[in-house]
Amino acid sequence: MNADAQHEAVYGAPPEMLAVRDDLTPMLSQYADLCEAHDDALVLFQVGDFYEAFCGAAEAVARTCEVTLTKREDSTGTWPMAGIPIDNAAGYLERLLDAGYRVALADQVEDASEASGLVDRAVTQLITPGTVVDEELLEAGRATYLGAVARDGDDYGLAVVDVSTGECLVTGADRALALEELERLAPAELVVGPNCDLPSLSFDPMETPFDPDAFDPETARETLSRYVPRPEAVVESTVERRAVGALLAYAEYAQGDSKLEYVTRVTRFDPREFLQLDATAIRSLELFDSRSARAGSTLFSVLDETACALGRRRLEAWLRRPLVEQGAIEARLDAVGALADDALSRADLRDHLSSVYDLERLVARISRERASARDLRSLKTTLDRVPEIRETLDGVESGLLADLRDSLDELDGVRDHIDRAIVADPPQEITEGGVIAEGYDAELDDLRGTAEDGRAWVSNLEAHEQERTGIDSLEVGYNQVHGYYIEVTNPNLDRVPDDYVRRQTLKNSERFYTPELKEREDEILRAAERADSLEYDLFCEVRADVATESARIQAVADALADLDVLRTLADVAVANDYARPVFHDGDATDGASNDGTTAGIEIDGGRHPVVERTQDEFVPNPTSLPQGGVALITGPNMSGKSTYMRQVALVCILAQMGSFVPADAARLPVVDRVFTRVGASDDIAGGQSTFMREMSELTEILHNATDDSLVLLDEVGRGTSTTDGLAIARAATEFVHDEVGAMTLFATHYHDLTDTADERDGVFNLHFTATQTDGEVTFLHSVAEGPSSSSYGVEVAHLAGVPATVVERARSLVEADDEGSNTKPGQRSAHTGPDNDAQPTADARPDDDIQSPQDGPESPQDGTLAAYVDGLENGHRTADDDHETEPTVDAVARDVADELREADLVDTTPLEALNLLSDLKRRLE
Numbered sequence: 017m018n019a020d021a022q023h024e025a026v027y028g029a030p031p032e033m034l035a036v037r038d039d040l041t042p043m044l045s046q047y048a049d050l051c052e053a054h055d056d057a058l059v060l061f062q063v064g065d066f067y068e069a070f071c072g073a074a075e076a077v078a079r080t081c082e083v084t085l086t087k088r089e090d091s092t093g094t095w096p097m098a099g100i101p102i103d104n105a106a107g108y109l110e111r112l113l114d115a116g117y118r119v120a121l122a123d124q125v126e127d128a129s130e131a132s133g134l135v136d137r138a139v140t141q142l143i144t145p146g147t148v149v150d151e152e153l154l155e156a157g158r159a160t161y162l163g164a165v166a167r168d169g170d171d172y173g174l175a176v177v178d179v180s181t182g183e184c185l186v187t188g189a190d191r192a193l194a195l196e197e198l199e200r201l202a203p204a205e206l207v208v209g210p211n212c213d214l215p216s217l218s219f220d221p222m223e224t225p226f227d228p229d230a231f232d233p234e235t236a237r238e239t240l241s242r243y244v245p246r247p248e249a250v251v252e253s254t255v256e257r258r259a260v261g262a263l264l265a266y267a268e269y270a271q272g273d274s275k276l277e278y279v280t281r282v283t284r285f286d287p288r289e290f291l292q293l294d295a296t297a298i299r300s301l302e303l304f305d306s307r308s309a310r311a312g313s314t315l316f317s318v319l320d321e322t323a324c325a326l327g328r329r330r331l332e333a334w335l336r337r338p339l340v341e342q343g344a345i346e347a348r349l350d351a352v353g354a355l356a357d358d359a360l361s362r363a364d365l366r367d368h369l370s371s372v373y374d375l376e377r378l379v380a381r382i383s384r385e386r387a388s389a390r391d392l393r394s395l396k397t398t399l400d401r402v403p404e405i406r407e408t409l410d411g412v413e414s415g416l417l418a419d420l421r422d423s424l425d426e427l428d429g430v431r432d433h434i435d436r437a438i439v440a441d442p443p444q445e446i447t448e449g450g451v452i453a454e455g456y457d458a459e460l461d462d463l464r465g466t467a468e469d470g471r472a473w474v475s476n477l478e479a480h481e482q483e484r485t486g487i488d489s490l491e492v493g494y495n496q497v498h499g500y501y502i503e504v505t506n507p508n509l510d511r512v513p514d515d516y517v518r519r520q521t522l523k524n525s526e527r528f529y530t531p532e533l534k535e536r537e538d539e540i541l542r543a544a545e546r547a548d549s550l551e552y553d554l555f556c557e558v559r560a561d562v563a564t565e566s567a568r569i570q571a572v573a574d575a576l577a578d579l580d581v582l583r584t585l586a587d588v589a590v591a592n593d594y595a596r597p598v599f600h601d602g603d604a605t606d607g608a609s610n611d612g613t614t615a616g617i618e619i620d621g622g623r624h625p626v627v628e629r630t631q632d633e634f635v636p637n638p639t640s641l642p643q644g645g646v647a648l649i650t651g652p653n654m655s656g657k658s659t660y661m662r663q664v665a666l667v668c669i670l671a672q673m674g675s676f677v678p679a680d681a682a683r684l685p686v687v688d689r690v691f692t693r694v695g696a697s698d699d700i701a702g703g704q705s706t707f708m709r710e711m712s713e714l715t716e717i718l719h720n721a722t723d724d725s726l727v728l729l730d731e732v733g734r735g736t737s738t739t740d741g742l743a744i745a746r747a748a749t750e751f752v753h754d755e756v757g758a759m760t761l762f763a764t765h766y767h768d769l770t771d772t773a774d775e776r777d778g779v780f781n782l783h784f785t786a787t788q789t790d791g792e793v794t795f796l797h798s799v800a801e802g803p804s805s806s807s808y809g810v811e812v813a814h815l816a817g818v819p820a821t822v823v824e825r826a827r828s829l830v831e832a833d834d835e836g837s838n839t840k841p842g843q844r845s846a847h848t849g850p851d852n853d854a855q856p857t858a859d860a861r862p863d864d865d866i867q868s869p870q871d872g873p874e875s876p877q878d879g880t881l882a883a884y885v886d887g888l889e890n891g892h893r894t895a896d897d898d899h900e901t902e903p904t905v906d907a908v909a910r911d912v913a914d915e916l917r918e919a920d921l922v923d924t925t926p927l928e929a930l931n932l933l934s935d936l937k938r939r940l941e
């Protein structure tokens with residue numbers, strides 16, 4: 017989409033114009049200059065009411081915006097041209113952005129009527145996915161980030177800014193963590209520093225080339241010092257400083273090389289201060305985006321009862337970044353609890369917050385000098401709510417709510433100022449008067465008085481002149497071109513007095529003025545014009561004055577956002593019957609845990625917050641997952657395994673973001689990370705090798721999970737042959753149990769895997785079942801202890817109405833397989849086949865010996881999964897695994913390789929070569 021080749025003809029001055037540079041008309045010459053100066057964007061050039069583009073850029077605009085490609089002809093040539101109307105440019109700009117273009121708006125910066133010759137034009141704004149500030153191009157409830165990444169050896173710095181609100185975040189981490197954070201923040205546009213070497217990302221940011229010098233440590237310090245007094249106090253390393261410095265430098269450049277006044281806080285965070293959710297987990301738990309077409313089928317949409325855009329963005333941030341500090345989590349839970357218990361305050365808060373405007377964006381517009389008088393009034397309306405909100409919070413018992421109430425600065429000065437200065441219902445335009453309230457400025461009142469007196473004199477003039485001249489039909493009127501006039505019809509012209517001066521002749525009448533009328537007119541116009549321009553100046557002064565309070569207003573915005581989220585979480589908890597989770601510190605004596613293991617996740621009557629909304633009757637299920645425990649979950653397709661696993665993860669995430677949870681009760685540890693690996697068939701990776709993806713996600717988990725992590729494995733190993741799949745699944749289970757110690761839920765169709773529970777204390781089986789009632793298959797959706805019956809799949813096939821002959825044949829195959837098989841892990845056995853008989857997939861392939869990629873001489877002999885699988889297959893890992901290894905692909909491959917090595921290609925005819933190849937291939941297969 018963002019093809020450079022495509023942009024070559026679009027960005028920069030059109031070569032055909034440069035060829036006749038000296039002969040171009042002044043306007044096109046100005047266009048070419050601006051294109052040259054902004055050769056990293058498509059220049060849209062204001063000509064009156066249109067933005068125009070020429071040559072290659074015109075073709076791109078015409079194609080992308082579906083507008084007509086016309087041409088401009090002059091003495092130097094014929095130039096392809098396309099234009100978009102300025103009045104509704106937003107929709108067109110959006111299309112250009114979506115098509116991957118960066119756009120520079122070259123506006124007329126002087127009044128065309130005052131210009132002597134060519135109107136001055138300048139690029140006033142660069143519009144790119146990460147720098148858009150126009151309301152129409154922004155999603156109200158979502159932060160749009162611009163990001164920058166810098167690298168120093170193994171350390172990465174990452175910074176993002178939301179240019180529409182001024183929120184600026186910076187962090188530093190090793191490569192893996194930084195990439196994870198980058199995925200989580202998913203900036204719309206990314207400035208990548210030298211040598212960063214980023215892999216392909218799961219989202220699709222516009223990568224922006226920018227001056228590498230901006231990443232220089234000293235330059236970055238200088239940039240950052242424009243925003244914070246002591247850069248060293250904000251960031252923790254040079255690489256963080258380089259990232260945030262370059263980021264701000266680019267944002268300034270995009271906003272016309274000026275400081276971003278509304279960036280009043282640069283906040284550093286450590287990813288480890290939050291529950292880490294990588295992009296895979298965010299996606300597979302469907303926190304924000306759902307793979308299902310059903311509306312409202314994400315966790316965010318279930319929670320989103322926010323009353324204002326501030327709250328909506330904050331809710332998203334909290335859900336993306338649940339906490340790990342128990343005190344902070346409890347503070348949020350206390351606040352949610354207090355509001356949940358107080359329906360009246362909750363309703364009042366909702367009411368007040370729903371009339372709160374998007375303060376963060378308002379303040380940014382005010383600082384950027386783009387706010388209108390209406391924006392200032394919106395600010396006032398919002399601030400008017402603050403005392404009421406404070407009052408509502410007076411009676412509510414919670415430390416956090418009390419703190420938030422205290423930080424709600426009433427900003428009386430700002431409110432009064434706006435109230436005194438700006439009329440109650442100002443016009444959208446700020447240059448045409450009617451904006452400043454009466455009594456605010458004496459000079460303005462005088463000027464308005466003069467204009468008013470003049471108009472009053474004119475309105476009396478008609479009667480006065482009718483009486484003086486005796487012409488009853490005489491009229492006094494006004495038009496834009498000629499100003500005030502006295503109109504006399506032709507039959508009365510003989511009675512016109514001598515002081516009437518002819519102004520205009522019409523068909524049936526003449527228009528006149530008198531010297532006094534002219535004088536009054538000049539007076540009125542002078543006063544009105546002067547008043548308009550004074551109003552504009554006064555308005556700018558008020559706006560600038562309000563801008564000096566940006567930081568205080570942003571602090572109010574911050575508190576309102578938090579309040580809206582806490583109120584929302586309370587609403588959701590009450591409406592959906594959620595319970596307050598209790599956190600324990602992992603001590604078994606602290607309760608709940610049964611058999612001496614350390615207490616882990618204990619949930620009574622847990623529900624999936626999203627699925628329960630779409631289901632007539634959702635069956636709640638308990639969870640008891642000790643710390644370090646691995647639950648192997650079996651059961652037929654559609655029985656509820658994935659839903660169950662996800663609901664456990666969602667309960668943990670909700671709890672750590674400070675929300676009540678969909679359960680009767682929950683006792684939880686604070687988890688440090690949630691990992692998910694969902695099965696190949698569920699994977700949206702599409703054409704890529706899903707197995708490779710599955711394995712790299714598994715590797716990621718096994719490397720990074722800790723004993724405080726929650727791991728969901730859904731059908732791991734399904735992407736390859738049954739033998740390898742089962743071996744990998746077993747190895748992964750053992751590894752995660754023996755080496756990692758993470759709380760793990762593993763849904764599997766490999767029935768053989770359930771044996772692992774006999775070998776390891778911390779591994780246990782759970783299962784889901786189905787029954788048949790009146791010929792209908794019913795999934796009970798309730799979890800039970802122990803493994804699912806191994807032949808269950810065939811029974812489900814039967815229940816599902818698969819023809820009897822097929823079911824019988826399947827049964828006899830299972831029995832035959834049972835009799836003739838080993839039960840060694842890694843080999844097909846009676847139960848080895850995935851028990852998801854209702855779903856004939858790749859799993860149903862006959863047994864084969866495709867070697868797992870981890871095998872072979874290069875296998876690392878360390879504590880990795882690869883080594884583990886290797887060990888298993890070679891019989892060294894498990895004490896009771898004393899079977900001979902089946903003839904493996906190793907031996908065949910070695911033979912084939914030897915034969916290839918020995919083949920004398922010089923003396924081989926093409927036919928012989930083909931035969932050899934075919935033979936080797938057959939043996940390998």
Ligand SMILES: Nc1ncnc2c1ncn2[C@@H]1O[C@H](COP(=O)(O)OP(=O)(O)OP(=O)(O)O)[C@@H](O)[C@H]1O
Nearest residue numbers: 631633634635652653654655656657658659660797
């Ligand atoms: N506890 C429950 N109560 C009611 N309905 C449920 C419950 N759990 C799941 N369901 C319903 O069953 C459907 C299938 O559930 P789920 O995808 O979890 O099954 P599964 O066992 O993981 O299937 P597969 O093995 O094919 O992935 C869900 O979409 C939901 O409609």
